[in-house]
Amino acid sequence: AQSVTQLDSHVSVSEGTPVLLRCNYSSSYSPSLFWYVQHPNKGLQLLLKYTSAATLVKGINGFEAEFKKSETSFHLTKPSAHMSDAAEYFCVVSNGGATNKLIFGTGTLLAVQP
Amino acid sequence: DTGVSQNPRHKITKRGQNVTFRCDPISEHNRLYWYRQTLGQGPEFLTYFQNEAQLEKSRLLSDRFSAERPKGSFSTLEIQRTEQGDSAMYLCASSPEYGYTFGSGTRLTVV
Numbered sequence: 050a051q052s053v054t055q056l057d058s059h060v061s062v063s064e065g066t067p068v069l070l071r072c073n074y075s076s077s078y079s080p081s082l083f084w085y086v087q088h089p090n091k092g093l094q095l096l097l098k099y100t101s102a103a104t105l106v107k108g109i110n111g112f113e114a115e116f117k118k119s120e121t122s123f124h125l126t127k128p129s130a131h132m133s134d135a136a137e138y139f140c141v142v143s144n145g146g147a148t149n150k151l152i153f154g155t156g157t158l159l160a161v162q163p
Numbered sequence: 164d165t166g167v168s169q170n171p172r173h174k175i176t177k178r179g180q181n182v183t184f185r186c187d188p189i190s191e192h193n194r195l196y197w198y199r200q201t202l203g204q205g206p207e208f209l210t211y212f213q214n215e216a217q218l219e220k221s222r223l224l225s226d227r228f229s230a231e232r233p234k235g236s237f238s239t240l241e242i243q244r245t246e247q248g249d250s251a252m253y254l255c256a257s258s259p260e261y262g263y264t265f266g267s268g269t270r271l272t273v274v
Contacts, residue, residue: 092167093206093254093265139205148219150196151263153205 051076051142053123055154063162068112068127070157072140075121081143082123083151084114088136096138099123110134135161167266169255175272176245183241184269188257195238196263197230199223200252209253212238245273 056071074080084096097108104116114125123140140154168187176182188195193214198206209228211219214235224230227245232238242249252268 090267092267093256095263141205148211149194149258149261150208150211150219151198151206153207155203156205 051080051144051152053082053140053142053152053154055138055140055157057157058155059158059160061160061162062130064132065129068125068130068134068159070125070138070140070159072123072125072154073121074123074140074142076142078145081145082114082116083141083143084108084112084123084125085139085141085153086136087139087156093139096125130159130161132161132163135159167255167257167264169253169266169269171269172267173270173272175274178247178273179244181241181243182245182271183239184253184255184271186238186240186255186257186266188236188238188255189264190236192257192259192264193235194258194260195232196256196258197238197240198254198256200254200268201250206252206254209240242271245271247273249273 052075054073079101082099085093087093096112097106099106099116107113112127137156137158139156141151170185195212197209200206209221210230212232227243230240250273252270254268256263256265
């Protein structure tokens, strides 16, 4: 069965410093992996997705993630945090198949200090 | 607005009452999903429709829960005899063959 583990429930950074949100996955086959962001009282927004093409995936708002099969990791990074990045971030794996349902991690709450 | 619309945004109900939520997907999307998100957790899959057919239901969806998607358009999720443990955010998403668009959710509070 597919699963994801987000290693940090809370991350706090200063504005302008790099962001690293960590995610490990478990999958019996080559997974489809995603990062979603959820701002308060707003819907989930797709940041980026990995679907077995390039291992370095670029997303919206300057975020990127690198798929490392040897480490079963899919960490999310951004070179310079902005106040508007404060939100909850979810690492997600798709179960594939006909249903294509998503399996979410428990989330990482990112705080950005001025 | 071409996004996924969910109504109501918030619902407070007394324990034991029935509630119904509505989801209006993006019109050309044939797939529709319901997820539930409790406080401090990621969303969990509840059920999946392809057009009007409900093709998969999670074990989380007890007998008190029922979902429909008549004519393959909007969908409703009904919870009968609500319990405090039903308090959560209920998220709807629609999809063409691949890729999701989520709605903003309905937050249910059972008192």
